Amino acid sequence: MPHNNLLYRTMKIALPLWSVVCPVIGLAVMLLVGGEHSGIMDLVMGVVLISVVLSAVHHAEVVAHKVGEPFGTLILALAITVIEVALIVTIMMSKGEAEGSTLARDTVFAAIMLILTGIIGLCLLIGGYRYKEQIFMKQGVSASLVALTAITVLTLVLPNYTTSEAGPVYSTSQLIFVAIISLVLYLGFVGVQTGRHRDYFLPEDQSSEDENAHAAPPNNLTAGLSLILLLLALVVVVILSKKLSPAIETIVVDLGAPKSLVGIIIASVILLPEGMAAIRAARKNRLQTSLNLALGSALASIGLTIPAVAIVGYFTGFTITLGIDTKSTLLLILSLFTISISFGAGRTNILQGIVLLVILATYLFTTIVP
Numbered sequence: 001m002p003h004n005n006l007l008y009r010t011m012k013i014a015l016p017l018w019s020v021v022c023p024v025i026g027l028a029v030m031l032l033v034g035g036e037h038s039g040i041m042d043l044v045m046g047v048v049l050i051s052v053v054l055s056a057v058h059h060a061e062v063v064a065h066k067v068g069e070p071f072g073t074l075i076l077a078l079a080i081t082v083i084e085v086a087l088i089v090t091i092m093m094s095k096g097e098a099e100g101s102t103l104a105r106d107t108v109f110a111a112i113m114l115i116l117t118g119i120i121g122l123c124l125l126i127g128g129y130r131y132k133e134q135i136f137m138k139q140g141v142s143a144s145l146v147a148l149t150a151i152t153v154l155t156l157v158l159p160n161y162t163t164s165e166a167g168p169v170y171s172t173s174q175l176i177f178v179a180i181i182s183l184v185l186y187l188g189f190v191g192v193q194t195g196r197h198r199d200y201f202l203p204e205d206q207s208s209e210d211e212n213a214h215a216a217p218p219n220n221l222t223a224g225l226s227l228i229l230l231l232l233a234l235v236v237v238v239i240l241s242k243k244l245s246p247a248i249e250t251i252v253v254d255l256g257a258p259k260s261l262v263g264i265i266i267a268s269v270i271l272l273p274e275g276m277a278a279i280r281a282a283r284k285n286r287l288q289t290s291l292n293l294a295l296g297s298a299l300a301s302i303g304l305t306i307p308a309v310a311i312v313g314y315f316t317g318f319t320i321t322l323g324i325d326t327k328s329t330l331l332l333i334l335s336l337f338t339i340s341i342s343f344g345a346g347r348t349n350i351l352q353g354i355v356l357l358v359i360l361a362t363y364l365f366t367t368i369v370p
Helices: 006-011 017-032 039-067 071-095 103-131 138-160 172-196 220-254 260-283 287-316 326-342 350-368
Strands: none
Touching: 017 039, 017 220, 039 071, 039 220, 039 260, 071 103, 071 172, 071 220, 071 260, 071 287, 103 138, 103 260, 103 287, 103 326, 103 350, 138 172, 138 287, 138 326, 172 287, 220 260, 260 287, 260 350, 326 350
16 A cells, blocks of 8 residues: 655655664664663663664565565574674674573574464464464474474484583584584575475465455565665664663663573564564464564574584684573473474464463573573
């Protein structure tokens, strides 16, 4: 639907003005705020951060509408993951090996748990409440879960049981091997999603799409500007998150909570754009789009982060700790097992969402109270 504002009247750009202004303001704040800043500036950055996230969600939906499924959700997942990798590597290098060796593991595990139990759980809860049952393509979800189960166990669990190196770490040759197979699994998934079996990731019941899904796609100028603003917004989100992380870490320490909670908070902010996009799709009875976003992002998070961290570790000599502890392993396996059972019938309901959110609450609680 055309927007009756200055942008549309002058340049035929069908975007609300706030969605264009917010990333620009975020960029200005990002450039102006230095290393030392007050508590009031932290609050300002927090408000700006939320507005930029909302803008990113809007532009992601515009781009997705232009390119169609499943390419639209793939673009969002890749964009966010690339920025996530950049953030992990930057912080890891700045902290040094003593504090940075477990950062990739903690961030990736937090992202996986937030996606599997939080984003998907909310989608199933909201969708089940509004529509009682929602349908999706079992073949696409099955393909995603097969790849996700393999890649999570090989990267986050297996290091605890290898013997070449003591502790939950891979030797250099093992780390290179795992980096390669992570890329193979992810690229194989992308090939199936966008090529050979693209229909597995399209809605089975097209009638379930709401009227907005059948609206004319945005023009090239609108879509191009949205893509630029989406990338800008994602960069701003990550940089502002990094600037806010010391303040967040101080609050966490003052509360007596473990520092791993900082990783969960930052991962939550980074995942907010795609999480909101997935939830909005579920509200419109487009569960397939929600699952494409969530499961694709989970795969991208591991499939791109582990190889990037492995390269950094190889050239810097960092010892990268990847293996998660026993408690985390049990929660990860429980999450994957519960989702596999939930999606086995080809239909979802509100109970499955409740169960996943309970697992999320357990994960968060046991992180704070280990």
